[in-house]
Amino acid sequence: xxxxxxxxxxxxxxxxxxxxxxxxxxxxxxxxxxxxxxxxxxxxxxxxxxxxxxxxxxxxxxxxxxxxxxxxxxxxxxxxxxxxxxxxxxxxxxxxxxxxxxxxxxxxxxxxxxxxxxxxxxxxxxxxxxxxxxxxxxxxxxxxxxxxxxxxxxxxxxxxxxxxxxxxxxxxxxxxxxxxxxxxxxxxxxxxxxxxxxxxxxxxxxxxxxxxxxxxxxxxxxxxxxxxxxxxxxxxxxxxxxxxxxxxxxxxxxxxxxxxxxxxxxxxxxxxxxxxxxxxxxxxxxxxxxxxxxxxxxxxxxxxxxxxxxxxxxxxxxxxxxxxxxxxxxxxxxxxxxxxxxxxxxxxxxxxxxxxxxxxxxxxxxxxxxxxxxxxxxxxxxxxxxxxxxxxxxxxxxxxxxxxxxxxxxxxxxxxxxxxxxxxxxxxxxxxxxxxxxxxxxxxxxxxxxxxxxxxxxxxxxxxxxxxxxxxxxxxxxxxxxxxxxxxxxxxxxxxxxxxxxxxxxxxxxxxxxxxxxxxxxxxxxxxxxxxxxxxxxxxxxxxxxxxxxxx
Amino acid sequence: xxxxxxxxxxxxxxxxxxxxxxxxxxxxxxxxxxxxxxxxxxxxxxxxxxxxxxxxxxxxxxxxxxxxxxxxxxxxxxxxxxxxxxxxxxxxxxxxxxxxxxxxxxxxxxxxxxxxxxxxxxxxxxxxxxxxxxxxxxxxxxxxxxxxxxxxxxxxxxxxxxxxxxxxxxxxxx
Numbered sequence: 241x242x243x244x245x246x247x248x249x250x251x252x253x254x255x256x257x258x259x260x261x262x263x264x265x266x267x268x269x270x271x272x273x274x275x276x277x278x279x280x281x282x283x284x285x286x287x288x289x290x291x292x293x294x295x296x297x298x299x300x301x302x303x304x305x306x307x308x309x310x311x312x313x314x315x316x317x318x319x320x321x322x323x324x325x326x327x328x329x330x331x332x333x334x335x336x337x338x339x340x341x342x343x344x345x346x347x348x349x350x351x352x353x354x355x356x357x358x359x360x361x362x363x364x365x366x367x368x369x370x371x372x373x374x375x376x377x378x379x380x381x382x383x384x385x386x387x388x389x390x391x392x393x394x395x396x397x398x399x400x401x402x403x404x405x406x407x408x409x410x411x412x413x414x415x416x417x418x419x420x421x422x423x424x425x426x427x428x429x430x431x432x433x434x435x436x437x438x439x440x441x442x443x444x445x446x447x448x449x450x451x452x453x454x455x456x457x458x459x460x461x462x463x464x465x466x467x468x469x470x471x472x473x474x475x476x477x478x479x480x481x482x483x484x485x486x487x488x489x490x491x492x493x494x495x496x497x498x499x500x501x502x503x504x505x506x507x508x509x510x511x512x513x514x515x516x517x518x519x520x521x522x523x524x525x526x527x528x529x530x531x532x533x534x535x536x537x538x539x540x541x542x543x544x545x546x547x548x549x550x551x552x553x554x555x556x557x558x559x560x561x562x563x564x565x566x567x568x569x570x571x572x573x574x575x576x577x578x579x580x581x582x583x584x585x586x587x588x589x590x591x592x593x594x595x596x597x598x599x600x601x602x603x604x605x606x607x608x609x610x611x612x613x614x615x616x617x618x619x620x621x622x623x624x625x626x627x628x629x630x631x632x633x634x635x636x637x638x639x640x641x642x643x644x645x646x647x648x649x650x651x652x653x654x655x656x657x658x659x660x661x662x663x664x665x666x667x668x669x670x671x672x673x674x675x676x677x678x679x680x681x682x683x684x685x686x687x688x689x690x691x692x693x694x695x696x697x698x699x700x701x702x703x704x705x706x707x708x709x710x711x712x713x714x715x716x717x718x719x720x721x722x723x724x725x726x727x728x729x730x731x732x733x734x735x736x737x738x739x740x741x742x743x744x745x746x747x748x749x750x751x752x753x754x755x756x757x758x759x760x761x762x763x764x765x766x767x768x769x770x771x772x773x774x775x776x777x778x779x780x781x782x783x784x785x786x787x788x789x790x791x792x
Numbered sequence: 793x794x795x796x797x798x799x800x801x802x803x804x805x806x807x808x809x810x811x812x813x814x815x816x817x818x819x820x821x822x823x824x825x826x827x828x829x830x831x832x833x834x835x836x837x838x839x840x841x842x843x844x845x846x847x848x849x850x851x852x853x854x855x856x857x858x859x860x861x862x863x864x865x866x867x868x869x870x871x872x873x874x875x876x877x878x879x880x881x882x883x884x885x886x887x888x889x890x891x892x893x894x895x896x897x898x899x900x901x902x903x904x905x906x907x908x909x910x911x912x913x914x915x916x917x918x919x920x921x922x923x924x925x926x927x928x929x930x931x932x933x934x935x936x937x938x939x940x941x942x943x944x945x946x947x948x949x950x951x952x953x954x955x956x957x958x959x960x961x962x963x964x965x966x
Contacts, residue, residue: 247948250936258933262903270922278873279903361873391938391948397910398882398941401875478879479851513887518940518947524956525949 242302242387243532244352251394252349255356259283260342267339282362282400284332284355285341289662294336295358296348300368300386300410301329301613305600308611310351312596318344323596325581325589327653327704328407329367329613330358334660356394361402363393363474368410369417370614373535374622376570379437382412382429384530385466388521391529392467399474403481403489406474407446414733419615421445421454421735422707424491425473432460439466443473443503444495447701451737452492455500457507463526465511468519472511476503536608536623541573544626551630557644558633560682564644566629575626577607579619579641580651584676587669588654589617591641598639606632616653616692618646648685649693649758650676653704657697657714658721664697666714666721666747671695674751679758688758691772694729707731709773710754711738721747727757727784728776739776742785753788760787793900794924797893797915799931801924806843806864822866825850828858836861843893848876852883859890867913869898878911885912886942905930910941 244252259279266276277287284295296311303311311331315323318340319333326332336344348354357364366386373381389408393399399406411418412429420426426442439461445454461469473491481494495503552559567576579599581589591599599619603611606628607621614620619641624632636642645651652675655661657668672695679685694708698715705711711726723745726738745753764783765775776784795804806820811827815838822843828835835842836858843864846855855865865884867877877896884890895915896908902923908916909931918924940947 245952247936247951251934251938254934254936275901361875394938395907395934396939397907397943398878399875400907401873401878401904475879475882479876483874483876517886518942522949522953525953528952528956 242299242383242529243534245532248391249352252352252354252356255283255354255395256342256346256349259345263338263342278360280341281360282356283341283345284358285336286359287662288334288656288660289658290660291335292338292341293332293334293660294341294344294355295326295330295332296353296355297358297365298329298331298353298613299365299390300372300383301370301615302372302383303611303613304351305603305609305611307351307353308596308600308603310348310353312593312600314344314347315593315596317347321594322590322592324587324656325591325613325617325619327615327617327655327702328358328365329370329615330365331613334656357390359405360400361404361406362400363389363396363402363406363408366390366393366408366410367418367423367615369413370612370620371417371567371576371622372412372612373533374569374571374574374576375413375417376568377415378413378570379429379431380412381530381533382410382418382427384526384533385427385429385439385463386410387529387533388467388526389470392470392519396474399478402474402478403483404486404491406477406491408470416731416733416735417614419704419707419731419735421733422447422451422704422731423454424477425470426454427466430460436460436462438462441469441473444492444500445735446490446492447704447706448490449487449699449701450493450496451701451706452496453735453737454492455495457500457504464521464523465515467521468515468517469507469511471514471519472507475510476506480506536610538571538574538623539625541625541627543572545573548626548629555630557637558630560686561633561637561642561644562629564648564686565642565646566624569623571623573626575624575629577621577624577629577632577636578614578646579621579636580643580646581618581641582645582651582676583640583643584650584680585673586676588652588672591619595639595641598635599641602632602635616647616651618651644682645685647690647692648682649679649688649691650685652676652693652695653708654695655697655702657695657703661697661702663700664714665699665716666697666723668695668697668703668712668714671712671714671723671747671750675754678751678755687768688761689768689771691758692730693754704731705729706737707735708738709776710757712750712754715744717744723747723750725750725753725757725788727781728773730773739781741781742789756788757784760784793897793917793919794921795895795915795917796924796927797895799927802915806841808845820863822864825855829854832858843895845897846880848874848880852880852888855884856888859884859888859892862890862892864893864895865890866895866897866917869896869900869904872899872901872904878907881908881911881913882942902926902930906933910937910943910945912941912943 696703729738
């Protein structure tokens with residue numbers, strides 16, 4: 241956990257006071273809706289189809305049990321008893337009233353929560369690996385860098401009115417769980433030939449209507465330079481990106497238009513002016529931030545306690561869950577547990593206030609009071625003793641968050657779509673719900689192996705459909721919802737954009753088409769261990785296309 | 793539009809000279825960037841302060857050779873959402889060491905006052921008369937700042953570093 245000090249708390253409190261004043265001015269009419277729009281966006285408040293929506297930042301996806309209880313409270317008191325965890329490791333409430341916003345934000349602030357940097361054309365919540373600090377394959381905790389960047393970018397006097405939103409992700413593991421290659425800036429902590437740890441800097445990745453995989457502009461950046469180099473990138477972006485067309489305003493377009501090399505030269509020239517200035521990181525400042533990340537006082541426990549094996553043999557459901565939702569921890573005797581927010585027939589990423597309260601209590605009992613939010617819209621208990629797994633599983637199962645479908649076909653990422661969002665062209669959630677029903681057979685799901693379905697209700701791609709193994713994009717044709725299907729996308733260290741399968745299919749045929757794709761995979765794979773994306777890579781989309789469109 | 797300079801409503805002593813109008817014999821003038829660059833030496837030879845309106849899509853590096861002789865630079869916010877002039881302001885102040893008046897003009901609203909002052913502006917052409925009285929409160933709204941920006945406010949990181957260097961009262965006695 242990162243513990244706020246009095247400086248962090250002061251900023252949040254001052255922000256709450258400022259927002260209360262701004263809402264008051266809107267209600268009194270002193271601010272027009274147009275003027276208020278940007279101010280509310282700077283506090284995470286959107287105006288959606290039916291109501292205002294409040295998005296709350298969960299920096300790098302780390303929450304305390306106390307904070308989760310506060311989110312449960314906000315859902316209960318000001319919303320409709322649930323919240324929706326997003327692909328940016330945040331949470332949003334969909335039914336909040338304008339006049340309740342000041343009090344809701346004040347309640348949140350009492351637990352160190354806020355909506356700063358969650359919307360508007362600023363640097364958004366910095367995301368990272370939801371297993372940060374506990375993953376066996378990481379070289380250090382990336383959240384320290386995410387926190388340094390978060391602070392640096394929060395209410396930045398130069399970068400609060402950028403051409404468009406700006407997203408940064410950090411990974412420190414060999415397997416990229418943070419999707420850094422589809423971010424405006426992707427940072428990959430790694431060790432260079434001399435044994436020093438620093439950052440590879442990637443820029444210009446992104447999805448939306450013009451998807452790009454990020455380009456590497458610096459293979460190794462020393463840690464001391466991370467703030468100044470980021471500042472240089474943002475300054476070049478702020479000055480030279482297009483502002484005449486919001487669809488061409490992201491950094492990916494600037495990097496593409498200039499070329500990565502020319503862009504890198506601009507950044508380098510800017511950076512030379514500031515690299516040795518006040519942004520050069522003092523190791524004492526880094527150490528101070530690092531010291532405010534508290535790690536649990538782990539017990540000395542045996543890896544794979546014998547009682548666990550007995551319970552696995554005794555209970556097939558437990559065994560299935562354990563094989564699916566539990567991952568290796570860097571500390572012997574502990575495990576990382578994923579809580580699936582993808583029950584059969586449920587909207588992906590939703591949790592009720594009662595579930596949040598129950599999860600907070602379980603986190604206190606089994607995970608040192610800590611919870612993570614992953615970009616796949618599931619929750620994680622990062623520090624569970626292996627000997628507690630069976631007990632925890634029973635408790636999670638009782639509240640409906642132990643569906644053993646993590647990383648499988650029914651673990652679907654979906655944006656809110658036309659059910660909530662004013663930008664959407666088509667529904668996303670009902671498509672996801674239908675697919676979870678079609679693929680309710682967990683034995684089949686396990687046989688299919690890792691298979692990510694991503695659904696976006698419009699071209700803005702909040703559901704990251706381009707990087708779904710199966711991507712589904714809702715479009716509107718003559719007033720009806722149609723869906724384009726792409727295959728072979730991935731968001732990890734081998735990031736790739738999916739290839740279009742063929743003509744869009746109508747709403748009622750999407751689940752059928754996905755079933756055909758999956759059936760084709762089962763026939764086409766060389767062996768059961770060949771993953772879906774590998775089969776698509778080997779064969780291309782043609783054989784899938786033949787199968788899907790032959791039957792329609 | 794009222795002009796707030798260093799926190800006070802101030803009369804603008806400059807006269808704006810359009811592109812082709814002749815320059816007056818004396819008195820402070822403001823000229824557009826293109827005209828200034830076309831005839832800089834001539835304009836600066838007048839024995840009166842010179843201000844330049846600089847568009848937000850032109851590199852301020854072009855102005856560098858003249859900055860010690862220009863007394864005012866005006867940067868433009870066509871809309872409060874267009875933040876290019878923040879970068880120009882910081883470059884002028886922090887890189888090129890411009891010490892003259894740095895004025896923001898355009899859609900200058902109270903909710904951006906603090907950002908603008910932090911970026912290095914000391915004069916604001918306030919868009920709404922009603923926002924003038926809010927200036928002091930807008931600047932006092934925040935007391936903690938996460939990042940250094942060259943305008944003198946101490947960033948949180950430096951406060952923390954200082955806290956590490958100096959033992960808190962009580963700790964020193966142990």
